[in-house]
Amino acid sequence: MSHLPSLAIDSNASAGAAVVEAAVNAGAEAMFTLSGAHIFPLYDAAHRGDAPLRMVDVRHEASAVFAAEAVGKLTRTPGFAVVTAGPGVTNVLSPITQACFAGAPLVVFGGRAPEFTWGRGALQELDQAPIFSTVTKGSRTVRTAAEAGTATAEAFATAGRAHRGPVFLEAGIDILFSPRDSTPGAGGVGEEAGAPRAVTGDLEQIAALIRAAERPIVVLGGDVWSDGAEGAALAFVETLGLPVVSNGMGRGIVPGGHPCCVTRARKPAFSGCDLALVIGTPLDFRIGYGAFGPYDAPAAVVHLADSPEQVATHRPLAASAAGDLSTILTTLGDLVGHPGRWGEWVNGLSEASRAAYLGDGDILAAQRDPIHPARIYGELMPRLSDDTIVIGDGGDFVSWAGRFIHPKRPGRWLDPGPFGCLGAGLGAAIGARVADPDSPIVLLVGDGAAGMSLMDVDTLVRHKLPIVVVMGNNSAWGLEKGPMRMVYSYDILADLAPQTRYDEVVRALGGAGELVTRPEAIGPAIDRAFASGVPYLVNIVTDPEIAYPRSTTGL
Structure with missing residues (x-):
């Protein structure tokens, strides 16, 4: 391949090494990939460099990104996938989109045709970053070796910051082989400087709605887990005695078999409630687009999200709040203080849930x-x-x-x-x-x-x-x-x-x-x-x- 530099390569000296170092500094422990020459400098740095990184090679690029997405979901630290240029990059559009919809923290680094021959028709010459602009938190072409490390560090920080999601980076093969900037890529995920996220919304109003409810239902979604708020969520529902239906990675926050877990009574819960408190999940098709309660007396809906842009806008809400979900739930629990008038309602849902289990025998x-x-x-x-x-x-x-x-x-x-x-x-x-x-x-x-x-x-x-x-x-x-x-x-x-x-x-x-x-x-x-x-x-x-x-x- 004529565009590869013909010189001995120091595994720590390339821009590709800066990418790997920044990924490791940000908490990445594995790189999922499928071999391609455009990304050789990242392999060399992960294998021989000062910032070793476990490499797992797969049989289709989509699997590399699905694997990295799973790491992000399970560890709440962005997963890391590296794919080669052209078809290697276009093969991962669907898994990146899945991560976007799921709010999964993920960084995907793509190879790219060389900058110095750009416009002449090099192998797999394609401006790839725009393809991902609508399904990522950021999609960027790294144009110089000097920015490779900092761009990667920023990508990990962005992916891990609420609301979480994928970030795509690409760099030309000549850029990745070029000498790096001497400045190490600063790592970091999640919120900058460890500062708590601001909470927006009237929590006093939401607490009043909960106290006034006779038939409340709580829906817990995957963002509760991603935000590290599972402990606060369990304490909130246990203290107040609220019935819970879970979806996605919200499953297990209230353990199966727990008196508050009424997921098997989802239909009567959704159709009979007078207040739906939806936490950490969009009001999408999985929960009837946010339509709760009897048809002739719709329930009030409160939406709690990890960031303001996630609050639903397609239907009227009785109230909403956004920000750190642990803070929101702990504060609401303190404001409400004790279970309300819903004991009979919760017992009925618990019995319906038990009956559903028995009916499956x-x-x-x-x-x-x-x-x-x-x-x-x-x-x-x-x-x-x-x-x-x-x-x-x-x-x-x-x-x-x-x-x-x-x-x-x-x-x-x-x-x-x-x-x-x-x-x-x-x-x-x-x-x-x-x-x-x-x-x-x-x-x-x-x-x-x-x-x-x-x-x-x-x-x-x-x-x-x-x-x-x-x-x-x-x-x-x-x-x-x-x-x-x-x-x-x-x-x-x-x-x-x-x-x-x-x-x-x-x-x-x-x-x-x-x-x-x-x-x-x-x-x-x-x-x-x-x-x-x-x-x-x-x-x-x-x-x-x-x-x-x-x-x-x-x-």
Whole structure:
């Protein structure tokens, strides 16, 4: 490659080394990547330089970013992915967008064609930064070696500052090989100088609304976890005795089985409340766009967000507040002081939640042939420890997981979030295992989603990253098959080959696995997967005619 410098390279002297040093200073412990010459200086610095950084190479660039996103979600420190120029960069548009929708702290560094030949048509010459301008907190081209370190440090600080999200940087190959500025990249994530974020909104007014409510409901979302406010949130709902429904990484903040956790009574909670206190999640399709209460007497809605720009504007609010969520919740708890008049309401929701669990008993133990997808969860749930990280990657099959699995701890649930990328699971599992080497990890994957990323089992094997993969294999695109039948009375393009041996694919890549076709064989197969110490796929053939029972407002 003629544009590579023909000189001996000091691993610590290049602008690429400044990028790596700034990433390490900001808390990055791993770089997820797929090899490309445009980013060689970053590899050299991570491997031989003074700021070593673990490198995990994957089989598709999207998996590198999904892995880094998972690290950001789990550790609350921005994950770090590095991709080569051209297709390497354009391959990560969807995962970066997913991180944007999920509010996940993430820095992606892209290679770029050389500056000194720009405009002549070099290999993969593309102005890439503008592509990401609408789905990142910042998207920038580093034009000089002198700015590489500081630009990277700023990117990590921006990504980790509420409201969190992805930042994209790129630099030409000649820039990355050039001598660096002697000034180290100053690190840092989150809020500048450790200063608490200002709180906006009338907390006295919100406290008065809570005190006056007779049927309140609290919705906890992923930003509560990201903001480090899970302890304050649990104390808030426990002190006041408020019923809680959780979504995304809000799951587990109020542990499954806790008297305040009424997620299984979501439909009566949402439709019957007179006050909805939505905390750390947008008023999007997942919660009916913020429509709560009876149709003829809509509930008052209060929105609490980690930053002012996240407060909903598409519907009227009774009140709102933004800023440090721990401060907001602690202050509100003190202002309200004690539970209000909602004891009967909370007891009713708790009973409805318990009844929903009991009502699932038949399908969780179903002896059907073909296997009912719920039976998989009937076998899996007793085998999940409190520290198990559960990752969802699929449509219909993972919808059942949302219904049945309620973590006992926060930070133990990963899903694609509101952007909903299929194929994110293998990358997320890679990132989760790197971030947490010890906890059990279970990836729940549909057969459709598996086809998008299963080759990255090779990454798990090469880097010795054991996980358990539980597949619901219904030989169909389940989320599309049923709805198309409803609309047209027939379906096309929704079927996959029956009983495909995805487990054999995993074995061919160096992992292990097995095919399960009988319900009584599910549990023993999962036990073997946990005991294996390798990436292990339990490929469970399920009934394609059993679709997840959907509604617009409830589980």
